[in-house]
Amino acid sequence: MVEVKYFGAVAEKTKCEFEKLSFSEELSLQKLLNDLNEKYEFDSLTFSVAVNQKIVSKASDYTLKTSDVVALLPPFAGG
Amino acid sequence: MKESTRYNRQIILPEIGKEGQYKLSKSKVLVIGAGGLGASILPYLAAAGVGEIGIVDDDTIEISNLHRQVIYKTSIVGKSKAEEAKYIVLELNPEIKVEAFAVKLSGENAISLFENYDIIVDATDNISIKYLINDACLVTHKPMVYGSIFRFQGQVSVFNYQNGPTYRCLYPDEKSNALNCEDAGVIGITVGIIGMLQANEVIKIILGIGTVLSGKILVYNILNNEQQKYDFEKSSDFVITKEDFDSKYNSFENQVEEINFEILLNEIANDEVLFLDVRNEDELPKIEFKNSIQIPLLNLEKEIEKLGKNQIIYVFCQSGIRSKIAVELFNKNQFSKVKSITGGALAMKQLLKEEKI
Numbered sequence: 001m002v003e004v005k006y007f008g009a010v011a012e013k014t015k016c017e018f019e020k021l022s023f024s025e026e027l028s029l030q031k032l033l034n035d036l037n038e039k040y041e042f043d044s045l046t047f048s049v050a051v052n053q054k055i056v057s058k059a060s061d062y063t064l065k066t067s068d069v070v071a072l073l074p075p076f077a078g079g
Numbered sequence: 080m081k082e083s084t085r086y087n088r089q090i091i092l093p094e095i096g097k098e099g100q101y102k103l104s105k106s107k108v109l110v111i112g113a114g115g116l117g118a119s120i121l122p123y124l125a126a127a128g129v130g131e132i133g134i135v136d137d138d139t140i141e142i143s144n145l146h147r148q149v150i151y152k153t154s155i156v157g158k159s160k161a162e163e164a165k166y167i168v169l170e171l172n173p174e175i176k177v178e179a180f181a182v183k184l185s186g187e188n189a190i191s192l193f194e195n196y197d198i199i200v201d202a203t204d205n206i207s208i209k210y211l212i213n214d215a216c217l218v219t220h221k222p223m224v225y226g227s228i229f230r231f232q233g234q235v236s237v238f239n240y241q242n243g244p245t246y247r248c249l250y251p252d253e254k255s256n257a258l259n260c261e262d263a264g265v266i267g268i269t270v271g272i273i274g275m276l277q278a279n280e281v282i283k284i285i286l287g288i289g290t291v292l293s294g295k296i297l298v299y300n301i302l303n304n305e306q307q308k309y310d311f312e313k314s315s316d317f318v319i320t321k322e323d324f325d326s327k328y329n330s331f332e333n334q335v336e337e338i339n340f341e342i343l344l345n346e347i348a349n350d351e352v353l354f355l356d357v358r359n360e361d362e363l364p365k366i367e368f369k370n371s372i373q374i375p376l377l378n379l380e381k382e383i384e385k386l387g388k389n390q391i392i393y394v395f396c397q398s399g400i401r402s403k404i405a406v407e408l409f410n411k412n413q414f415s416k417v418k419s420i421t422g423g424a425l426a427m428k429q430l431l432k433e434e435k436i
Contacts, residue, residue, distance in 0.1 A: 007232060017300075053308065053309050054309065055249065075227070075234075075249075076229040076232065077227060078115075078229055079202055079226065
């Protein structure tokens with residue numbers, strides 16, 4: 001299981017602020033992001049990705065571990 | 080020197096003392112934006128005795144601002160935000176110096192403005208201005224105290240602090256502009272809290288106390304009171320020189336020309352011009368003419384070659400922000416007759432209604 005947190009406009013798309021996703025085989029961060037993109041159609045949204053409170057490159061080949069927490073952080077613009 | 084008791088309660092804090100108060104009185108802070116965030120930041124900086132404050136905002140106060148820009152009174156609707164904010168904070172603390180700049184921050188004025196201050200506070204509501212502030216802070220070596228909100232959530236960070244990570248390290252993709260044309264809605268408390276956190280970072284930087292939010296972004300959700308900090312690193316060695324800055328913001332081809340729709344009413348159905356809607360297909364109100372087409376901004380780069388470089392094109396989006404980005408893209412591709420319609424579809428619809436077209 002990994003936990004994914006959503007913020008701002010991304011959470012508007014997912015209609016939830018977090019969810020727990022189970023995976024059986026090895027799951028890379030890239031694959032997770034692709035799956036989420038397919039599910040929620042983020043395509044027009046920009047966001048940074050954090051794993052365990054640290055912003056990482058979306059292209060990283062990091063393999064997710066059980067209990068990892070991923071967060072999708074779009075920029076905010078209001079003020 | 081006259082001894083005022085004004086700052087007594089903060090001077091007795093061991094972290095501040097007379098020395099800290101002296102540092103505050105010698106500091107110069109430029110606040111860009113006197114809207115929701117600015118209305119929260121400015122009174123606290125002024126009250127604490129920040130010696131010099133600059134306020135940049137070219138807007139005037141509207142009645143729909145007052146629910147969140149709580150320093151302004153109903154009686155001053157229509158007046159300049161920068162000027163009124165100056166008057167308000169000087170009344171709060173006449174011992175400081177305040178300067179109002181009722182201008183729009185641009186590539187032309189940013190560097191010379193920033194050079195006169197120690198800390199730059201981003202209290203704007205527009206992503207492309209945030210990149211401009213970031214880049215001008217890099218050129219002038221100033222820290223940028225960033226704050227921004229989306230509905231009930233806010234972000235705070237300090238960029239370029241002692242050569243630390245910048246806004247571009249967190250958000251390298253400048254096209255994120257595309258999302259911010261329409262207003263998402265906001266309650267005053269959100270900007271109040273986030274603005275106050277920004278003011279807190281400013282005071283910490285000046286006094287050299289606590290841990291500055293450098294290389295970290297704080298995300299605050301006021302609905303569940305959760306706050307999270309995320310670490311981010313400086314991406315390679317990101318340097319912007321004055322030359323890079325000028326070629327990005329001040330070169331001729333990057334001058335985006337804007338035009339009012341009012342002047343274009345006669346061009347509707349004129350075969351020689353093209354109206355281009357860069358919104359996504361599901362955005363309302365629909366605006367369609369015989370000579371209009373729709374290419375969402377995200378697809379524009381791919382489809383730009385379908386258009387002629389000498390074609391007269393008037394670009395619009397929902398409120399006039401994405402269309403400016405589109406014009407920049409056209410300019411980069413050597414189009415010479417492309418302009419952005421001020422105020423976008425919302426302004427156009429209004430005028431079409433008034434003119435009964």
